[in-house]
Amino acid sequence: MASILQARSFMLIAYAMMFTFMGEPTAAVVTFRPSKWSLAHATFYGDETASETMGGACGYGNLFKNGYGTDTVALSSTLFNNGYACGSCFQIKCYQASACYKNVAYTTVTATNLCPPNWSKPSNNGGWCNPPRVHFDMAKPAFMKIAQWKAGIVPVMYRRVPCQRKGGVRFSFQGNGYWLLVYVMNVGGGGDISSMMVKGSRTGWIKMSHNWGASYQAFATLGGQALSFRITSYTTKETIIAWNVVPSNWNVGLTYSTSTNFH
Template identity: 35%
Template structure:
């Protein structure tokens, strides 16, 4: 019995030592990569079905867009520090886990489509709650399910330009909009991806009217009746880049319709 006890203690000590050693290696990897000013530390979890696309809609208001390409499987809910009351919607990030025993060297690119306000995302933490598909993509080939079994992971992240090849900026007219209350959602914005301000201009006017940020990625203006066609001007939140889409909303626009411009920001 005494010999068995000694063997158990020795085995227990060895396991503990290996666990501590693995944690130290991962910590060193995080420290080395975070020394690059472009990468910052955070944590990550996943939600939805294991191989699924994440949320059905989300707090940004993109609705069914999150279920189809190019957003499909790139969905990310972020903590309030990155969500920024919805002004962070549409921003793109690269997220990478660093445990070389199970994580690949590649980062997954995600688009902010949702907010995770509680649990892992509270207390001012920088946290990514990814779709099961996006989370699994950080793994070595064949280790996707094992990585998801880890639960919460230490990760590093950085902003990256949004890229929607073959797409121009589009404006979705939200349900309930009228000639006196117009609500718009921006889609497929290359580059910064986020919106800091929006203005519209009526066809008969030279004045840009400021829209108000309502929630998520939704902007609205009250007044009118508004006379179309309407031009829309975007200013990005991150770098203040400006794009003006002339007469993009037609005179006979309708709620729930999407109108595509001929322009986009440079993704660079």
Template identity: 50%
Template sequence: MNLFWICLSFLFLSVVELVGADNGGWDTAHATFYGDMGGGETIGGACGYSDLFLQIYGLKTTALSTALFNRGLTCGACFEIQCFNDPQWCAPGSITVTATNFCPLNDSKPTGNWCNPPLKHFDLSMPMFVKITRDYHAGIVPVQFHRVTCNRKGGIKFEMLGSQWTPFVTVFNVAGAGDVRAVSVKAEGGGWTAMIRNWGQIWQTSESLVGRGVSFSVTTSDGRTVQSWNVVPRNWRFGQIFEGNQF
């Protein structure tokens, strides 16, 4: 084989690789829904978000199976999902949702439970499910999905919870990667201290925060960090939400 054909073959293989990589990392899973057209339960969940409407996400949310939930590390991440390979039920178009909950496994039911590992599964609100299907009677459909950038309005939000002995902070409305992997806190007059993930996106500290101005540093799964200096004033109260900087 002469040099021309060698180069042409190399070019062809390179193009094939590029085409294969140009699918945006799409993977396959299944999706079903919970609740009704009102959306069902929007309070609480395995990610620690107290009220999905108050905390921006609304009904554009999903619970994840064990294979995707990653012990809560994926909370806050965004996924684009589209129905595929089911002509009877699939509707055109796609949806973008935020991971806000966990679809629990059932060890007593090793088959027939879509949330058991190693299955990848999305449990959507009904209003989101019917955007990618022709009718909610589809029940469960095959889907394609991939991670996408989270687009948010405003800055990162910090909800102050817990007690004066053990302050907690729920971190939400995070743009970019969306899923928070590390949070540090700086109380007025002190230095930066790493917070501990309590569960989901609720973080705790042993630092005394009451009566002190508070700053936060947030790092997402892509390694990016943003700091919000003095985002919480000295006279803050538990239950209040404060808005910091954004990615």
């Protein structure tokens, strides 16, 4: 009997080790699934070059350079969720309007900006992004994929979908020797982040606070240390760790990449 119990214990330990990587459990990996279709409206901002969409409330900077291109959208504050929706992806299709392109099923966009309320106008006539309205203010090239731009505003169906990203998460550094500000980009899966921690090669894990958009900060002296990041998805609650993704000679103004990403 003792030998049988020992064998079973060994099998359980071996099974657990299959789902452990460098001491961190990964058995709860979640593959993000599309949500149900819901009704909203969409407009556009900027021109065909999408130059006015650069930057934005998520802090992604140059959207061409950082891999987001023109397939982007500004969310009404109801969807924006104080920046926690930054990086999330949506499929949007024009719905029951004469301006809709009939042969286009949908287009996929990434949330990179906030469409702020306009309280001077009613929500059905200019104040499209006033809460509690769900609204998408798309980059003009993205809007033109689903509808004639002269329509200005169209009813749409939308759903959250997994973000398909090439490569791993990227970390863009700002701050100084006592304050590290990190913009997190190219996030796959749910595309969003709920919390983040940093670990220096001479420190334990330090909790970072949400600054704004897709940026997190740590008030700590981390210069001269290789850095690792622990990131948790807002949508799926999945946690990944990018071990030693930043070398000890890191500097602000630079962007560091990892092969690690969400599913």
